[in-house]
Amino acid sequence: MRLVLLGPPSAGKGTQASMLSTRFDLLHLATGDLLREAVANGSSLGKKAKKYMDTGALVPDAIVIGLLEGKMKSTQSQTGFVLDGFPRNLDQAKQLEEFTDIDLVLSIEVNPGLLLERATGRRVCRTCGAVYHLRFNPPKAPGVCDKDGGELYLRDDDNEEVVKKRLRTYEEQTKPIIQHYESTGKLKRIEGDGSIDEVQNRLLAAIVEQWPQLDGLAHGPIHKKAAAPASSRPAMQGPRPQAQAQGQRQQGGQQQGGGRRRKRHRGRHRGRYNGPGPRQQGNN
Numbered sequence: 001m002r003l004v005l006l007g008p009p010s011a012g013k014g015t016q017a018s019m020l021s022t023r024f025d026l027l028h029l030a031t032g033d034l035l036r037e038a039v040a041n042g043s044s045l046g047k048k049a050k051k052y053m054d055t056g057a058l059v060p061d062a063i064v065i066g067l068l069e070g071k072m073k074s075t076q077s078q079t080g081f082v083l084d085g086f087p088r089n090l091d092q093a094k095q096l097e098e099f100t101d102i103d104l105v106l107s108i109e110v111n112p113g114l115l116l117e118r119a120t121g122r123r124v125c126r127t128c129g130a131v132y133h134l135r136f137n138p139p140k141a142p143g144v145c146d147k148d149g150g151e152l153y154l155r156d157d158d159n160e161e162v163v164k165k166r167l168r169t170y171e172e173q174t175k176p177i178i179q180h181y182e183s184t185g186k187l188k189r190i191e192g193d194g195s196i197d198e199v200q201n202r203l204l205a206a207i208v209e210q211w212p213q214l215d216g217l218a219h220g221p222i223h224k225k226a227a228a229p230a231s232s233r234p235a236m237q238g239p240r241p242q243a244q245a246q247g248q249r250q251q252g253g254q255q256q257g258g259g260r261r262r263k264r265h266r267g268r269h270r271g272r273y274n275g276p277g278p279r280q281q282g283n284n
């Protein structure tokens with residue numbers, strides 16, 4: 001299963017991708033997370049990327065694609081992957097086609113009026129990357145991750161001014177790829193308003209439409225292996241981004257359904273992705 005999740009900033013791509021990756025044992029590949037990890041590590045690549053991220057612009061393709069390819073090549077998956085936040089423009093979509101095939105593109109479409117609040121109310125665990133929302137998914141104790149007690153922080157680019165710029169960037173550069181995928185017949189539009197579980201059920205219905213044999217897995221309890229505790233993603237270990245270290249500690253509210261939690265992998269290789277998982281899986 002090789003999935004792409006599209007959608008505007010804070011549409012719920014990461015939340016939903018995390019739930020799908022747990023249910024179907026997929027590799028969750030989030031370019032935003034890879035970039036934030038590079039920033040937190042203080043690498044020169046991370047420093048370059050941060051300048052773009054802080055203004056709501058896209059990071060240059062070469063940086064993003066290098067990070068993504070490295071992760072895909074270094075990570076084994078027997079069942080496939082879900083891409084979250086990539087591709088972001090037509091060039092990225094075309095380059096993606098050069099190193100892997102995609103089976104299904106799910107575009108999460110949310111009433112634009114909801115997006116700003118989803119972004120500015122988001123809080124992320126510095127240790128494991130779990131995502132909360134002050135209003136929609138508050139943690140049990142303010143500012144503290146339910147899963148591991150890690151500190152919850154506000155992303156540098158989740159302030160109103162940058163969120164508005166990210167929304168414009170999405171309209172201008174990312175939205176056109178919806179048409180691109182529509183023309184390939186691989187696109188399904190998913191209504192993103194409503195609760196996290198409601199949106200997840202719509203995504204699952206679209207997946208079952210594509211792979212009817214997954215009906216039991218989509219509606220039944222989560223597979224034992226997939227349901228095992230995810231390895232903690234040391235999302236923000238290493239030097240803290242300056243603004244966060246200076247006290248952007250924010251109060252949070254409760255772990256969201258499905259808990260968005262991302263895993264971390266390293267490595268960097270070039271060439272077309274031929275990993276055993278997606279390739280063995282074929283289109284079934």
Ligand code: AP5
Binds near residue numbers: 007053121
């Ligand atoms: P990235 O991290 O990818 O940001 P984004 O696309 O703006 O997406 P978000 O992470 O903001 O939101 P999401 O859709 O994952 O929503 P979430 O599930 O967290 O990228 C950041 C930056 O990195 C970019 O601006 C760019 O500079 C750079 N970048 C990344 N990829 C790049 C690429 N490919 N090329 C170039 N540059 C790149 O949910 C949001 C909040 O809402 C959470 O609090 C959640 O709890 C809540 N929520 C989710 N669903 C619901 C619901 N149904 N109801 C109520 N609340 C909900």
